Amino acid sequence: MAVSLLITVLKTIMMSLTFHTNSHVLELLNKNGVVERKNRVLEELSMTMINEMNLPKYCWADAINTACHVLNRIVIRPILDKTPYELLKGRKPNLSYLRVLVANALF
Numbered sequence: 671m672a673v674s675l676l677i678t679v680l681k682t683i684m685m686s687l688t689f690h691t692n693s694h695v696l697e698l699l700n701k702n703g704v705v706e707r708k709n710r711v712l713e714e715l716s717m718t719m720i721n722e723m724n725l726p727k728y729c730w731a732d733a734i735n736t737a738c739h740v741l742n743r744i745v746i747r748p749i750l751d752k753t754p755y756e757l758l759k760g761r762k763p764n765l766s767y768l769r770v771l772v773a774n775a776l777f
Contacts, residue, residue: 711741712734712741715737715741716730716733716734716736716737717730717733719733719736719737740768742754742755743765744765
């Protein structure tokens with residue numbers, strides 16, 4: 671008798687935990703759509719850089735940092751007609767330091 675009661679209580683607890691976990695995950699997925707798209711764009715840009723320049727896969731962190739840096743300075747917000755850098759600093763970004771990524775350097 672005590673074993674069946676214990677099994678019933680455990681099943682009830684497991685069902686309640688599963689329900690809360692699943693609903694929480696669904697709520698997070700609905701709220702993070704913009705962030706997920708931004709992350710996907712950064713990942714695609716970095717993998718494109720790595721593939722085009724035949725770089726090793728361990729360079730992905732630098733490629734993502736570069737992609738994020740460039741996007742923050744060149745992507746224009748359509749409503750405000752400004753880049754994120756302009757919104758933050760109040761002036762146009764200086765892009766003269768940007769260079770083409772070259773993997774095979776000759777010394």
